[in-house]
Amino acid sequence: MPEATDWQQLKASFSGQLLFPADAGFNRFYKAANSRYDSIIPAVIARCADTADVQLVLAFARRYQLPITGRSGGHNYAGYSSTQGILLDLALMADIQLQPEDNTAWISAGAKLGDVYDQLSKKGRSIPAGSCVGVGVAGLTQGGGFGIADRLYGLTCDAALEAELVTVDGEVLRCNKQQNTDLFWGLQGGGGGQFGIVTRFKFQTFATSDILSCRASFALKGALPVLSAWQNWSLQLPEQLWSQVALWWSGDTKRELVVQIRLTSLGLTEQAKQLWQNWLQLLKVEPLTQEVALRPYRDFMLSDCDGLEMSECKLPHQSEQAKLNRTAMAGSSDFFNQPINQAGLTALLEQVQRRQQQGLSGGILLTLMGGAIGSVATDQTAFVHRDAVFCAQYMVSYPVGTDDALLHNAALWVNQMRTVMRPYSTGGAYLNYTDALLKNWSDAYYAGHYSKLQQLKGRYDPQQLLRFSQGITPA
Numbered sequence: 001m002p003e004a005t006d007w008q009q010l011k012a013s014f015s016g017q018l019l020f021p022a023d024a025g026f027n028r029f030y031k032a033a034n035s036r037y038d039s040i041i042p043a044v045i046a047r048c049a050d051t052a053d054v055q056l057v058l059a060f061a062r063r064y065q066l067p068i069t070g071r072s073g074g075h076n077y078a079g080y081s082s083t084q085g086i087l088l089d090l091a092l093m094a095d096i097q098l099q100p101e102d103n104t105a106w107i108s109a110g111a112k113l114g115d116v117y118d119q120l121s122k123k124g125r126s127i128p129a130g131s132c133v134g135v136g137v138a139g140l141t142q143g144g145g146f147g148i149a150d151r152l153y154g155l156t157c158d159a160a161l162e163a164e165l166v167t168v169d170g171e172v173l174r175c176n177k178q179q180n181t182d183l184f185w186g187l188q189g190g191g192g193g194q195f196g197i198v199t200r201f202k203f204q205t206f207a208t209s210d211i212l213s214c215r216a217s218f219a220l221k222g223a224l225p226v227l228s229a230w231q232n233w234s235l236q237l238p239e240q241l242w243s244q245v246a247l248w249w250s251g252d253t254k255r256e257l258v259v260q261i262r263l264t265s266l267g268l269t270e271q272a273k274q275l276w277q278n279w280l281q282l283l284k285v286e287p288l289t290q291e292v293a294l295r296p297y298r299d300f301m302l303s304d305c306d307g308l309e310m311s312e313c314k315l316p317h318q319s320e321q322a323k324l325n326r327t328a329m330a331g332s333s334d335f336f337n338q339p340i341n342q343a344g345l346t347a348l349l350e351q352v353q354r355r356q357q358q359g360l361s362g363g364i365l366l367t368l369m370g371g372a373i374g375s376v377a378t379d380q381t382a383f384v385h386r387d388a389v390f391c392a393q394y395m396v397s398y399p400v401g402t403d404d405a406l407l408h409n410a411a412l413w414v415n416q417m418r419t420v421m422r423p424y425s426t427g428g429a430y431l432n433y434t435d436a437l438l439k440n441w442s443d444a445y446y447a448g449h450y451s452k453l454q455q456l457k458g459r460y461d462p463q464q465l466l467r468f469s470q471g472i473t474p475a
Contacts, residue, residue, distance in 0.1 A: 002064045007044070010060050016049035016092050029089065029317050032074035032081050033134060035328045035400040036407055040079060042087040049092050051199050055170045058197065061086050062168060062465055069468065070193040072109050073136025074317055077331040078436035080193075080468040081139070090138065091318055093199060098123055103207075104161060108200045109138035114305055114313050121298035125205040128153040133304050134315045134324055141201055142192040143432035144383045146391065148242040148264045151371030153206050157188035157383055158376055162202035165195070168465045176202075186456045189383025191431055191445075194453070194472050195460040208297035212265040214276045216287040220247075220257035220352065224345055226285055227366075230261055231339040233279050235389060239371030240268045241275070247352055251361040257352065258288060269294060328402045331395045332414040332435035334421050335388040335428040344424035351420055355413065362413065365393040384447045385428050392421065393433055411437060434470065441470045451475065 011018045019026045021041065029045050031038050043066070046057045061068040067085025074081045090110035096119045097106045103125060107116060114133030120126050128149035130140055137156075145156020153159060162176040163184060173196070175184035186195055218226045227245060234243045246260040265272035273292065280287065304324070305313035314322040340348070348364065355362050369388050378386045385391070394417040396410035415437040418429070429435060429444035442450045450472070457464075458474035 002060070002066075006060075006064075010056065013056055014046070014053055016053050017045070017047040019045040019047065025320075028320075029091075030082075030087060031317050031326065032071070032076070032079070033315050033317075033326055033329075034075070034077060034079065035326050036330070037079035037082045040082040040084060042083050043085055045087045045089055047089045047092050051164070051166060051172060054088065054090075054166045054197050054199055055172070057086060057088050058166060058168055058465070059170050067467075068465060070197045070466070071136070072138035072192065073112055073134060073140070074315070075132070075135050075139065076434055077329055078434040078470065080434060080470070088197060090136070090197075090199070095200075096120065098125060098205065103205050105203050105205050106200055107137050107203060109136070109198050111137045112314065112318060113137060113140070114302060115310060117298060117301040118310050120205060121208050121301065124208055126208050126297065126301070127156065127159050127203045127205055129156045131301070133302065133313055134318060137201065138198050139192045140432065142187055142190065142194075142198065144189045144385075144430065145432070146367065146430075148211070149206070149266060150373055151239045151242050151368065152266055154372040154376060155189075155383060156203075157381055158372070159203045159205075160188060160201050161204055163187050163198050164200045165198050167196040168461050168463070172199075182456060183460065185380075186382050186453055188381035189431070190449075190453050190456070191382075191472065193466050193468075195456055196466070209267050210269070210294050211297055211300040212263075212269045212272050212292070212294050213300060214263040214272070214292045215260060216280065216290045217258045217260045218285060218287055220259055220349065222285050223259040223349055224342070226259060226261065226283065227340075227345050227349075228342065229279070229283055231390070234368045235339070235370070237275065237368070238268060238271070241265045241272055243368045245364075245366040247364040249352065249356045249361060249363070251356065251359045253357060253359055257356055264300075326400055328398045328400060328407055329395065330407065330411040330414050331393060331433045332418055332438075333394065333430040333433040334392040334418055334425040335385045335430070336390040336392070336424060337387050337426050338389065340390070340421075340424045344421060347420050348417075351417060360409070360413070361396060361398070362410075363393075363395045363397070364417075365395070367391050367393070382446070382449050382453060384445075384449050385426070385430070388426065388428070391430060392417075392425075393430070394418075395433075411435075436469070438470070442472075445470075 069083035093108040093110040311321040312323040394414040454475035
């Protein structure tokens with residue numbers, strides 16, 4: 001184990017912030033987005049300022065065989081961006097540079113999606129990515145990366161052209177389609193912190209346009225024909241259009257449950273309006289509420305930041321001015337390669353009603369895939385779920401400080417939803433919705449790609465310096 005003088009020596013060479021439990025700021029910076037894992041307290045937080053800092057910390061961990069975990073945004077459902085060892089925090093490495101000559105962007109690993117949308121959209125550009133502004137770009141990309149632009153421009157990992165990675169041996173590698181191609185393949189959906197620490201990505205950007213947003217809500221008791229019709233309709237949509245079913249319920253048994261249908265369009269505004277209205281007319285189920293709005297791209301993507309400065313539109317571990325709230329979360333997921341039949345939709349809705357009647361909250365999102373996601377061959381990246389037409393996210397979110405028994409119940413429920421839906425799903429699961437209770441996680445996340453990922457692990461991190469309970473093990 002390192003002595004106090006060894007830590008001091010590291011600190012003297014370190015450009016960023018090296019925080020120990022007694023230091024000011026430690027208590028805020030070690031806590032990730034998910035408060036379920038606040039009891040996992042690191043020995044030290046290494047807030048790296050540059051690639052040299054990352055090399056130093058990896059060398060220190062290797063020399064003393066200390067556990068080390070990388071963190072980009074800190075949103076892992078299963079707590080894999082927390083550690084009792086060294087927390088290698090990339091938050092200070094958040095540079096975003098658009099190259100106007102070819103509209104590519106170098107984005108450092110600690111950049112949050114809110115900052116990406118803020119800075120790039122001011123120049124009329126963006127990348128396909130998620131809706132949660134506090135998510136880190138590196139973690140999102142290495143798990144795949146869903147969002148409203150993915151049917152038109154692909155997953156976040158598909159927009160990645162290059163990655164810079166520091167290996168556990170301290171070597172800085174450029175990974176792209178020409179150099180270290182096997183490693184680049186693994187970084188496109190193989191999971192963060194598996195083969196080394198990515199310090200930045202180069203992305204292909206796209207030109208932004210106003211976003212048409214359509215929403216309609218329906219009573220849960222009439223939801224079966226709505227969900228059935230939505231599936232058939234959404235599969236015919238042009239790839240500029242993205243759609244989702246959203247079910248959120250509070251556990252208040254006196255409140256009527258509703259299903260919300262969402263549609264967004266990047267371009268094709270008039271056609272999208274017409275498709276939306278035609279669908280509602282054919283549906284013959286009266287919506288409880290309906291809204292159609294055209295918003296500037298930046299305003300729509302940063303709606304969670306309304307009324308906030310960008311330094312405030314962060315979680316507490318991401319900024320000293322942060323005003324976004326942390327929560328205690330549990331999540332899981334499913335993929336479906338074909339529409340869910342009546343029996344499957346009935347089973348899903350029954351679970352929602354049962355949990356509501358028990359006075360327990362929850363959420364289910366059923367999101368349209370296809371388009372550009374499915375146009376990439378399955379073997380071209382580590383992301384394996386290319387044939388899916390829908391992805392389901394099962395989620396429960398509670399306030400910080402919620403009783404552990406209630407959180408355990410939530411984790412069991414989201415995992416059990418996979419069992420309920422197994423007759424209709426592929427059995428696959430989305431790596432960025434990590435479920436610690438998955439028994440067959442390697443097959444669920446990676447399917448036939450796992451053996452190739454094991455070979456990469458054996459080549460780049462054979463001693464498993466970077467490890468966690470659902471981490472890839474060397475072949």
